[in-house]
Amino acid sequence: MMLPDTLKEQALAGAALLDKELQEQAKQQSPHASNGLSAVRDAGRVALAEQVFPDKKVEQWKYTSLLALQNGHLKALADKTSSTVSAPDFGGVTLTIINGRLPALLPEIDGVTFSQEAVDQSAQAESVFSHYNAATLRAALTIKVAKGTHVAEPLHLIIISESDSPASAAVRLHIEAADNSTFTVIEHYVGSGPTLCSSTTSLYAGANSNVQHYRLQSETPESLHIGELSIHQQRDSRVASYQLMQANTLRRNNVRVWMNESGADLVMRGVFIARNKTHVDNQICIEHAAPHCTSDQIFKGIAGESGKAVFNGRIHIHPGAKGSDAKLSNKNLLLSNGAEIDSKPELEIYNDDVKCAHGTTVGQMDSQQQFYLQSRGISAEAAKRMLGVGFINELLMALPNERVAEWARDWLSASL
């Protein structure tokens, strides 16, 4: 069987398995109860059955192979209910999700409601993996920040995927910051073992809201993660999204930002590091769908040994979006000849009255800089690490949350 067909078969088997398990659990608790997400899973399975898994002939998957999934990640479900994986403390309120399971008690924050509601995200599906996510959900988390609420402390979501053998865990997050609210959310993906994390996150920023969003992906190199992130901005909302990631066996992020109303402002910063046969692929699209919105993206990537990174940054200025101002920069550093970075900006502009600046570069480590450090007694390896951290330093320095910044510096320098 061809890989896409095998994967589809396994995905459907995994989804059926989970649904059966959850139905039985529900029956044991009460004969009439059904798990609240069964309708979502059913719809997911139906959609999945109609989909085709992509191969390299599909443009968006040209540089990213799904071959690693043939080991059966899709058909088995990560079943650990507790974890020894630790995550750093960034202060604020913490909520831990283990293999798609929510804690028995959800946190309490004034002006913020937590629920297990699964918001339908099928309209935003970027790929077959959105449907796989829906079909294999154990739980969903919806967070709503009330109008005018200023939440000072960050909400720290620790999302753990852990399994000893190939298996998957799905997580779905929906975050709404209502008009005039201020909110900081940290999504931190950690884990161990050959686990596939299937994530979907949707973030809604209401009119004049101020949202800081961190997406930290520090799972181990043997893990896999296919994630979708959509951000929806209303009038005069300000969103800052910081996405820091270490590559793994297969890391893919589909990110789409909808600037739906005028005056919305987006700052997006990202760092990706791929070493030792790992892979990371970011597909980012900014939809300037309303006038006078600004988007400013800076991504920096580093690849070493046989690491591979892919970056596709698309800016789509819609016909009516006059006065749009969009910037995109992706600078990359190759640490060795075997490493590869494919970076491509894509501009699609249906409007004359716009400002648009974009640039991507891929460069080598500067041998003069390296020699300078070595001539001061610093080993070649340490020099490379220092120069790598130096390369991404401007982005680390600009992280508003100091605890995240401090941790990220140590984490990323250790991953170099």
Added chain:
Amino acid sequence: MLEVKDLHASVAGKDILKGLSLHIKPGEVHAIMGPNGSGKSTLSNVLAGRDGYEITSGEALFNGVSVADMLPEERARAGIFLAFQYPVEIPGVSNMEFLKSSMEAIYTARGQEPLDAVTLLRKAREVCKLVDLDQQFLKRGVNEGFSGGEKKRNEIMQMLLLEPRLALLDETDSGLDIDALQVVAKGVNSLRSPERSIVLVTHYQRLLDYIVPDFVHVLAGGRIIKSGGKELAHELEDKGYSWLEGHDA
């Protein structure tokens, strides 16, 4: 300390050093003078171990060990320090972070306990003061946006912290005004000791008014064509390098 014997070296496949010999004992200060393009920086880079600077024959022994077999960092840890003619800028790596890594590596190699952060910072501030470099420079990226003179003082600052056994100063005096020259000279002189050797590579005589060398060598065409005492520098100043043209040591 340093024994260079009939050294031939090439850069990018081009023969630059063509039989250079030099003997430097502990405690001595040698000046190497010569016209532009004579191979002064090549010698410095060969000794420090820069990639692409290849020894094709002859040898350079540092305390009896051939440097050819040592990595640049091993040479530094053994006590060789090169103050670069053109120090490179390294944005994103702070001077202090750089000094910390460097000091740690070199202290550890010497069998000394690395300095704790507070002591290191205090020491770094002291040497900054000595070379008239504002403490703010410790926080900035290595040489990032430094003026020519600031870069040179930053080199001397590092040298004072690392206390090398053999310091090679490659045209540290070029582009410095007279005040900065005196600051640099003061720094170098403070390092002079019976265990330490210093090589001043320079194009001009004036640095030697402030750091008086024991020996002066003239390098031309990849070889030392004349050696003498400090008076040789004055002679060169009066007569120019053309005086020695066609001259063979």
